[in-house]
Amino acid sequence: MRLPDLSSSLISSIVNFLYPAACPSCSNPTDNLTFAPFCSACWGGMKHYAGPSCSICGIPLVSTCADRCRSCLKNPPVFSRASSFGLYDATLASVVHHYKFLGIRRLAKPLADLLMFYDTAGIDALISVPLSPRGLKDRGFNQALLLAAALSREKRLPLVIDVLRKVADTPPQVGLSAKERAANVKKAFVCTGKVSGMNILLIDDVMTTGATVNACAQQLLRSGARSINVLTLARASLL
Ligand SMILES: [Zn+2]
Ligand SMILES: [Zn+2]
Incomplete structure (x- = not known):
């Protein structure tokens, strides 16, 4: 039981x-x-990563000479900007693993506290990256939603739920290339609610290539959202 x-x-x-x-x-x-x-x-x-990074997708860059990464110059995402608390390594990776895969849900609040560095001026509402119905059943909770709920309370911003839905089960993104990841999630999300004119902060736990958040952002913008910014706990690399 x-x-x-x-x-x-x-x-x-x-x-x-x-x-x-x-x-x-x-x-x-x-x-x-x-x-x-x-x-x-x-x-x-665990410290907030403040080194050089791409001004759009937030991926760490080796020097401050460039403003954008190669991927964003070639094929920019539809979201305005993605930010993360830190890099997906060492303690942060272990913490995310315990929260997400070992189900220690009470870590949502202290993890949301790590996201308080983010300036939400101009943001109208938070939305979390959804799981598919089967994904939710398997995990028992949506780690991004618990995080977004805790952050919305701390930031006193509305949390919009049930507007963005994941309608397709997609294979895990692990082990896929950036191109394969984008194809994997291309038709996975739908937006069925009213987000017209809203500046939305999209919340997820980990961002790798940004394929998932970009697919979500596409649907939200198609439904009339004004802008999408992305905030995640950790930024992972494909390497
Ligand atoms: Zn970039
Ligand atoms: Zn310790």
């Missing part, structure tokens, strides 16, 4: 308190309930 969210979160907190787990990142005992099983030193050690 599946326990309700509140109960499972409470039970998990009590278990962590009574039997402290080892931090998955450094193996030291977990010293807090907020970030558990991660220790506060590892959590605090």
Whole structure:
């Protein structure tokens, strides 16, 4: 039997308190309930990436000489700009893995806190990248939606739900090239709600080539949205 969210979160907190787990990142005992099983030193050690990056898709660049990456110069995405908290490596990758694949949902709030660096001036609403009905059933929760919900509360911005839907099950993007990823998600999303004239901040957990968020942005713009900006926790690379 599946326990309700509140109960499972409470039970998990009590278990962590009574039997402290080892931090998955450094193996030291977990010293807090907020970030558990991660220790506060590892959590605090995750820093916002502020190095050179593409002014559109946000991918890290090797120097500050160029403003845009090769991909955005050749084939720019339809979203205005993508930003991430950090790079998908070390502790951040492990945290995202525990949140998303091991189902530690209570990390949504502290993870949303990492996104508070983002200036939401001019943003009208948040929308999260949806899962397909089967994807949602398999995982039991939408990691992007929980993140967006926590951020909308912190930023006092509306969260628009059920407007953007994923109507096709797509194979995992892992192992696919940028071109294959774009083809994979091309017809996966539909927008059926009113987003006319809205400046939307699209939320997801991880961005790699941007194929998924670009496919979502295409549908939102087609439905009349004024602009789409993208915010993710982590920026992964295909390499
Ligand atoms: Zn640690
Ligand atoms: Zn770029």
